[in-house]
Amino acid sequence: MNPLFVAEISSNHHRDLARALQFVDTAAAIGCGAVKFQLFRVSELFAPEILARSATHRARVAWELPEAFLEPIAERCVARRVAFGCTPFHLEAVEQLRRYVAFYKIASYELPWTDLLTACAATGKPVVLSTGMATMGEVKVAVAVLRAAGCTDLTLLHCVSGYPTPPAECNLAAIETLRHAFGCEVGWSDHSVHGGVVHRAIHRWGASVIEFHLDLDGTGDEFRTGHCWLPTQMAPVIAAVRTGLTADGDGRKLPAPSELADIPWRADPIDGLRPTRAVRATFAA
Numbered sequence: 710m711n712p713l714f715v716a717e718i719s720s721n722h723h724r725d726l727a728r729a730l731q732f733v734d735t736a737a738a739i740g741c742g743a744v745k746f747q748l749f750r751v752s753e754l755f756a757p758e759i760l761a762r763s764a765t766h767r768a769r770v771a772w773e774l775p776e777a778f779l780e781p782i783a784e785r786c787v788a789r790r791v792a793f794g795c796t797p798f799h800l801e802a803v804e805q806l807r808r809y810v811a812f813y814k815i816a817s818y819e820l821p822w823t824d825l826l827t828a829c830a831a832t833g834k835p836v837v838l839s840t841g842m843a844t845m846g847e848v849k850v851a852v853a854v855l856r857a858a859g860c861t862d863l864t865l866l867h868c869v870s871g872y873p874t875p876p877a878e879c880n881l882a883a884i885e886t887l888r889h890a891f892g893c894e895v896g897w898s899d900h901s902v903h904g905g906v907v908h909r910a911i912h913r914w915g916a917s918v919i920e921f922h923l924d925l926d927g928t929g930d931e932f933r934t935g936h937c938w939l940p941t942q943m944a945p946v947i948a949a950v951r952t953g954l955t956a957d958g959d960g961r962k963l964p965a966p967s968e969l970a971d972i973p974w975r976a977d978p979i980d981g982l983r984p985t986r987a988v989r990a991t992f993a994a
Contacts, residue, residue: 711954712896712911714947715743715794715837715920720772721929721937722746728925729778730785735925737789739940740947744791745814745920746774746782748806749798772930776805783809794837803828810834812862814920817841817870817898823854830858837918838863839898840887841870852891864918865891868898872936876906884914896920900936904946911950 716736722729729746736744751760751770760767779795786793792811797803798819806813812835819825820843829836836855840848848865855863867883879901888895896918897910910916922937931937964972974984984992 710911710915710917712916712950713743713918714741714943715745715918716741716923717745717898717920719747719922719929719931719937720769721922721924721931722774722778723928723930724771724773724775726775726778726781729774729782731925732923733782733785733789733791735940736923737791739944740951742791743794743811744786745794745796746778747796747798747816748774748776748779748802749796753799753801779806779809786811797825797829800824800828803832807832807834812837815839817843817868820847820851823851826851826854827858830855830860833859833861835862835864836860837866837896837920839866839868839920841868841898845886845890848887849890852893863891864894864896866896866898866918866920867916869900872900872934873902874900874936876901876903879906879910881906881910881914881916884910884916888915894918899938902936902938902942904942904949907946908950908953912953 716732718729718732722732733744750773751767755766783793793809794812794814795806795810796814796816797806803813813829813832814837815826815829817839820838820840838851838855852863865887867881867887869878869880871878881897884895884897894917897916898920899907900922907919910919921943922931923943924932924937924939927939929937973988976983977985979986
């Protein structure tokens with residue numbers, strides 16, 4: 710099992726196309742197989758009464774990804790051989806993304822919105838659904854909606870929508886709970902920024918996808934919240950996971966190639982001394 714690492718760019722692109730493309734390049738360089746952006750409009754993300762009362766929420770217009778960025782991002786993803794995914798936060802965004810994305814990602818906050826689930830599933834593209842804050846009953850409804858609308862390639866991400874998430878609250882065992890209940894691929898959407906959590910999700914609980922928030926340099930708008938990884942933090946985690954997976958072998962108990970030369974230097978069964986008497990008889994200093 711070789712997990713897919715997905716770099717969540719979120720709002721760290723600064724509405725700068727060159728920076729957005731640099732995220733794609735960096736994600737590919739550190740070993741990711743996919744990147745994920747977000748397509749939202751603040752005016753369609755928050756209720757009018759919230760925007761009227763909250764300058765903080767109105768200011769998030771600076772986090773919006775321009776629709777004109779979609780085509781060059783998609784082209785760069787093809788060039789770097791990483792899949793392009795994006796989260797639509799309004800119904801029109803589903804159609805705006807259709808020609809560009811390899812998969813749709815539905816955020817935890819939108820899990821209860823069945824119209825959005827239906828629209829994504831109806832495209833026939835793979836759907837990745839985060840399950841932060843959700844009860845098992847809510848996930849069951851969402852999965853049923855997606856499948857009824859035509860989704861045949863579904864991945865669920867166990868997720869804790871705490872930013873950052875304390876490792877003790879990650880509850881990684883829920884990965885197996887979701888897999889058993891719904892019979893689909895299940896991964897981990899990380900907000901812990903802890904390598905031990907990522908390794909555990911993969912090697913103990915079989916997470917097939919690891920999504921993580923990436924920032925390039927600590928200047929991203931979401932980096933200050935404490936849930937974003939830097940490339941220098943995540944690159945060694947991905948490398949260690951890949952190396953670890955090569956260590957499984959085939960399970961047969963036989964000497965490894967690197968051991969063969971030392972076999973004659975084991976203790977001789979007659980006198981317990983090293984090397985075997987056959988080697989001693991021919992040994993020359």
